[in-house]
Amino acid sequence: MNRWLIDLGVEITARDVKTSEVISIRCRFCEMGRDENPETNDSDRKRQRTTKIQYFQPPWRSDSMRRHVETQHCLRFKEYS
Numbered sequence: 001m002n003r004w005l006i007d008l009g010v011e012i013t014a015r016d017v018k019t020s021e022v023i024s025i026r027c028r029f030c031e032m033g034r035d036e037n038p039e040t041n042d043s044d045r046k047r048q049r050t051t052k053i054q055y056f057q058p059p060w061r062s063d064s065m066r067r068h069v070e071t072q073h074c075l076r077f078k079e080y081s
Contacts, residue, residue, distance in 0.1 A: 004025075004060075004062055004065065008027075008062070008065050008066060008069055009027065009028045009029050009069060009077070009080055010025045010026060010027055010028060010056070010065060011025065011026060011028050012024070012025055013025060013026045013055065023057065023058065024055055024056070024057055025055065025056045025057075025060075025065075026053050026054065026055045026056070027053060027054040027055075027056075027065075027068060027069065027073075029069055029072070029073040029076055029077065029080075030052070030053040030054050030072075030073075031053065032073075032076065033051070034049050034050070034051075034072045034073060035072070035073050035074050035075040035076060054068055054072070
C-alpha cells in the first residue's frame with residue numbers, strides 16, 4: 001500500500017475506525033486538473049472532461065490506478081515519474 005502512495009501519487013482519505021484498514025484512496029493529480037492527451041484530438045470529444053476527483057475503494061487494483069494516471073494525467077505523471 002505504501003508503495004502505491006509514492007509510485008502512483010495517491011493519498012489515503014479514509015480508514016476503518018475499528019481496524020485502521022484503508023477504505024478509500026484518492027488521486028492527488030486530480031486536484032490539479034486533467035491533462036490534454038497528446039495522442040487524441042480533444043476537439044473531436046463528444047463530452048467535456050470531468051473535473052471530479054477520482055476515488056478508489058477495495059478491492060485494490062493497482063493496474064486501474066496506473067491506467068487512470070497514465071491516461072488522465074499523462075504529462076504530469078511523466079514529470080512525477
